[in-house]
Amino acid sequence: MQHWLAKSEPDAWSWQQHLKKGVEPWTGVRNYQASNNMKEMKKGDLAFFYHSNIGKEIVGIMQVVKEYYPDPTDETGRFGMVDFKAVKSLKRPVTLAEIKSDPALKDMKLLRQSRLSVSFVTKSEWEHIIRLSEI
DNA sequence: GCCAACGTTGGC
DNA sequence: GCCAACGTTGGC
Numbered sequence: 001m002q003h004w005l006a007k008s009e010p011d012a013w014s015w016q017q018h019l020k021k022g023v024e025p026w027t028g029v030r031n032y033q034a035s036n037n038m039k040e041m042k043k044g045d046l047a048f049f050y051h052s053n054i055g056k057e058i059v060g061i062m063q064v065v066k067e068y069y070p071d072p073t074d075e076t077g078r079f080g081m082v083d084f085k086a087v088k089s090l091k092r093p094v095t096l097a098e099i100k101s102d103p104a105l106k107d108m109k110l111l112r113q114s115r116l117s118v119s120f121v122t123k124s125e126w127e128h129i130i131r132l133s134e135i
Numbered sequence: 136g137c138c139a140a141c142g143t144t145g146g147c
Numbered sequence: 148g149c150c151a152a153c154g155t156t157g158g159c
Contacts, residue, residue: 031142032142113140113141114139114140115140115142
């Protein structure tokens, strides 16, 4: 099983909305790298939900429930998406500032490629962040 | 609101 | 195929 991180501006789509809705297609990605990452996702993979711009913190955990398929909101037909189910909130959000200041997380894609909206998370990074959220 | 980073477009 | 111009993302 692999781990991921997906960003959303809470103004556009928030974790609270996703929790209430349950399962939601991750529409709107218009970047090949991000789209390719979703293509790699398998049913059952887990992803962090990150609030960009407002909050700047990881707030929840989602699970891939439907693998890559075309994004109907993309008129060019180039980009696809997956469906994510909200699994649970972190006990405590883990902020970008914390991630930046943690040597164990300094290589995270989130930091290395700040504009990428769907990125890969290693198993050790994933576990580290879960541990931080439980402190 | 500004700006750095970076992706995309389009002319050549 | 290169690269300048432009647009977008996202942190600060």
